[in-house]
Amino acid sequence: MFPWQKKKKTEAVAKQKNTKISRSLKENVAYLEEQYLYGTNFDFNSKELRGSTGRYHLFYYSTIIDTKQLNEHIVTPLLETKRDIPVPRIVTLSSLSSVKNMDEVEKGLSAGCVIIFKEGMSEAFEAKIDDFKHRAVEKPENEKTVKGPKESFTESLPVNISIFRKQIPSKDLIVENISIDSRPTMPVSLVYARDLVNEEILENIKKRIKKITASNIRNIEILEQFLEERPASLFPTMLYTERPDNAGNYIMEGYVAIIMENSSSCLIAPITIWSFFHSPEDRYLRWAFGNFSRLVRAIAYFITLFVSATYVAITNYHSQLIPIDLLLAIASSRERVPLPIVFEILLMEVAFELIREAGIRIPSPLGPTIGIVGALILGQAAVEANIVSPIVVIIVALSGLSSFAAANYSINHTLRISRFLFIFAASMYGLLSLLGAILLWVAYVVSINSFGVSYFSPATPSNRSPRDTFFRMILKKEKWRPGFLNPKDWDKQ
Amino acid sequence: MKKLLIFMLLLQTAVLLSGCYDRKELEEQAYVISIGVDMTESEDVFRFTFEIANPEVGSAVSSPSTQEPVQEVVSVLGTDFLSATSAANVSVAKEISLDQVRVVIVSEKLARSKKFIHLMQTAPSIIDLKLNSQLVISKEKAEEFIRTNKPKLESRPHKYFQYMLDRAKETGVIPEAPLVRFFQITEGDADLFLAPFATTKKDPKEEYGAEDNYKAGEVNIKGGNSTQFIGSAVFKEGQMIDILTGEETRFSLMLDTTLPQQDIIANYTDPLRPGFDLAARVQADKVKVKIDYKPTGKTNIDVYVSMHMNIFAVPSTQNYMINSKNRNILHASLQKQLQEEGEKFIKKTQEKYKLEPFYWSLHIRSKFLTIKDYEKADWANKIYPNANVRLHVKVRSLEFGKLLRESDLRKVRD
Structure with a gap:
């Protein structure tokens, strides 16, 4: 909003701020029915109960509460009671509490409470019997592992917290709620281990969450972009994971998990670049197997970043580096191709990106078409039509395939975009400019911070850590928690 | 500020455009x-x-035959x-x-x-x-x-x-x-x-x-x-x-220390039946050259060659494999043959070429403090042609091929 524009708040909002609950039931009912547009608002219920001991009035959203509990524990006891005793002794729900003003009433209604007013009382009671609809706990879709737990987060905060509590059954696991000053106000939950987490980092995260004033932050995917230090950067500074076991591992190392209602994933902060290359399966597999799969992934990252760029650089500027057999093979297959090598590579890379983008967006009944179109048209037909040479198809397929080996979806984009930068760089001065680009790229990555933690630690600056950076140690030999976080308890054993 | 930006942009364009000057497509x-x-x-x-x-x-396998x-x-x-x-x-x-x-x-x-x-x-x-x-x-x-x-x-x-x-x-x-x-x-x-x-x-x-x-x-x-x-x-x-x-x-x-040693298959005279030849694979270890430089007298050059020999064929059907006495004769004879031929060749280089093709000058350079001294001593004209070169050939191991013993011709021809 521009500064010269005055903030306009609706009258209803202004009025509700400090309205106390009146002794007159009629007044209260009239007020709430006006506030909630009763009659127009389809699922807002306003129900009068005339029991033998007095008049009650209930307000609730019929779509977000459990009707069975409403009937059994609220309506029936209120109607059947013979003596005039306080409401908390009639309603047998553990979640019953009293509310003093309309502000709280309003919060309670949105959270799935039934509000009970009684004639002649200047307080109301809210009974939380919410029944928000959400997906069941399902298998993780995007971070698959063969060995390891198969649970994933779902779009319900209580369910997600319950999974956390199951993972870490300890009094030190704290779930702290902070509200974002947005419209409507949304709670954000920070999950951390009290005896490990670094207070400075925790405060930093809290401060940033409190600073947000934008409206419409309804899930952590949006929240992530509001929290990040460099939103335009190629590198994500928070880890987005849908695996509770992964999140649990991070919490026990001293990281902080951020969860919200409506998100089937959580954010881990602060994070270093290495975490994007690690899969939880690396730890579940035995030492040799886990490290082997890390090695394969490491190779895949290098291929996806550099193979196309190196091909462009070497063929254009350093043909003496190519073994003569390969050189003659490339030369002969390129004799009929009209495009320069850079454009040949870019053409195929763009085509591959198209297949990938289309593959995500395409409705699943049409899915197989992508495979046929991709393989046939872009692979074989393009070669036969002399638009690209076969070796370029191999190189692009290799770099494309390798990018799928990325353990995290966020870093996948980073690798894909960086690859284009390197191809452009390589086309300028060959390996010289490619190396220059890599140098700048790495210098930039090293300079990034995630909530005050260096992005490249513990490689640089070097620090005590579980030594789980490039390869992991045998678990018994892991002595320290990540030192770059400065957790309260460094010693792991 | 704006001017600076434009200047930098132009500079960049210059870099971009000049980048392609030695780019050449493969084909x-x-x-x-x-x-x-x-x-x-x-x-x-x-x-x-x-x-x-x-x-x-x-x-290319699939390309149309041209x-x-x-x-x-x-x-x-x-x-x-x-x-x-x-x-x-x-x-x-x-x-x-x-x-x-x-x-x-x-x-x-x-x-x-x-x-x-x-x-x-x-x-x-x-x-x-x-x-x-x-x-x-x-x-x-x-x-x-x-x-x-x-x-x-x-x-x-x-x-x-x-x-x-x-x-x-x-x-x-x-x-x-x-x-x-x-x-x-x-x-x-x-x-x-x-x-x-x-x-x-x-x-x-x-x-x-x-x-x-x-x-x-x-x-x-x-x-x-x-x-x-x-x-x-x-x-x-x-x-x-x-x-x-x-x-x-x-x-x-x-005899050259700078070149990689390969295994060589060569023929040698059969010591027990001189009319026949033996085929052997020779694998020489890296040569050791020791030069005892004497500014006034004759320089001594000791060359140590050790080899491993693998005898492949014995056409004379002499029993070298089982009979240890024969084997010793063979061992001594091979050593001697290699030694003699080597010495003959070294002599030829000293007398005919007055210089060696083994790159041995590398081994004498360390004897001098300065390049001037080395040049003055003159390896090519003074030291090498007059040097006393001693070749020490040592056959370290003798192996025989797949055969365990030769056919006994007397039994075959009875």
Whole structure:
């Protein structure tokens, strides 16, 4: 909003701020029915109960509460009671509490409470019997592992917290709620281990969450972009994971998990670049197997970043580096191709990106078409039509395939975009400019911070850590928690 | 600020645009596999022959078979490699690239002339020509060599040179002679440089000279390609002075500490029945050279060669394997044969060439504090020709092939 524009708040909002609950039931009912547009608002219920001991009035959203509990524990006891005793002794729900003003009433209604007013009382009671609809706990879709737990987060905060509590059954696991000053106000939950987490980092995260004033932050995917230090950067500074076991591992190392209602994933902060290359399966597999799969992934990252760029650089500027057999093979297959090598590579890379983008967006009944179109048209037909040479198809397929080996979806984009930068760089001065680009790229990555933690630690600056950076140690030999976080308890054993 | 930005932008454009100046697409270049150089009648002009590979032949399995020839041979006049390259472009459509030159073939006549070193001086000035390409001396004209050399099984010329040179190096009948070694040795001015000797002209020797006592052209081969790579040309001070046979080349490689030792298959006289030969694979360990430098008297050079021998064939059917007495005789005899032949060759280098082809000058350099002292002592003219070279050949192990014992001829012929 521009500064010269005055903030306009609706009258209803202004009025509700400090309205106390009146002794007159009629007044209260009239007020709430006006506030909630009763009659127009389809699922807002306003129900009068005339029991033998007095008049009650209930307000609730019929779509977000459990009707069975409403009937059994609220309506029936209120109607059947013979003596005039306080409401908390009639309603047998553990979640019953009293509310003093309309502000709280309003919060309670949105959270799935039934509000009970009684004639002649200047307080109301809210009974939380919410029944928000959400997906069941399902298998993780995007971070698959063969060995390891198969649970994933779902779009319900209580369910997600319950999974956390199951993972870490300890009094030190704290779930702290902070509200974002947005419209409507949304709670954000920070999950951390009290005896490990670094207070400075925790405060930093809290401060940033409190600073947000934008409206419409309804899930952590949006929240992530509001929290990040460099939103335009190629590198994500928070880890987005849908695996509770992964999140649990991070919490026990001293990281902080951020969860919200409506998100089937959580954010881990602060994070270093290495975490994007690690899969939880690396730890579940035995030492040799886990490290082997890390090695394969490491190779895949290098291929996806550099193979196309190196091909462009070497063929254009350093043909003496190519073994003569390969050189003659490339030369002969390129004799009929009209495009320069850079454009040949870019053409195929763009085509591959198209297949990938289309593959995500395409409705699943049409899915197989992508495979046929991709393989046939872009692979074989393009070669036969002399638009690209076969070796370029191999190189692009290799770099494309390798990018799928990325353990995290966020870093996948980073690798894909960086690859284009390197191809452009390589086309300028060959390996010289490619190396220059890599140098700048790495210098930039090293300079990034995630909530005050260096992005490249513990490689640089070097620090005590579980030594789980490039390869992991045998678990018994892991002595320290990540030192770059400065957790309260460094010693792991 | 704005001006600065625009200036930086322009600077960047300049960088971007100039970036492409030496970019060349692969298919727009013609790859020369071998260069031949010959003498002409006039003083500073040479005839350069370029053998250009046709990338379309034999490279892709699925590509339609082309009617084009495997290679194109172009021969032009020029004063040096660079001017000849651009002269050849008059008839070759693509830009001629010397990146992939495998061999530089020089005719014997040119190598023996004083002009050779002037020609070679122009080679390193071309960035394209790699200094690890091999120098080969051909008996006939280099142009003729390139035009006549028609390998039967390796249709692509670079493959032929690659296999031929690799294999011949393994058997030890030709030396490894990258251009850079020529410059090292010639500028060091203390050793002889050896280059492979080859020819396509057959001139078979009448007598049978065991398997390696030949120079190129002398081997009596029927059929196949007429090209032969055997023996080496000896260069002293950048000029060719002699030819070594395959056997002599083998010895010089064996005594050289800078060249990798390969296993060599060679024939030796059977000690118990001198009419017969033994076939053996010899694997020499790295040679140890110890020089005891005496500024006034005779310098002692001790050369320690230790070998492992694998006897493959014993045509005389003597029992060397089981009979330990025979085995000892064989061991002593092989040692002696190797020793004698080696000494003979060393003597030849001392008396005939007055210089050695083993790059031993490396071992005496450490005896001097300054280069001046070393140059003053004069390894080439004073020390080596008068030195007392002692060869110590030691056969460390004797192995026999797959056979456990030879057939007993008396039993076979009863």
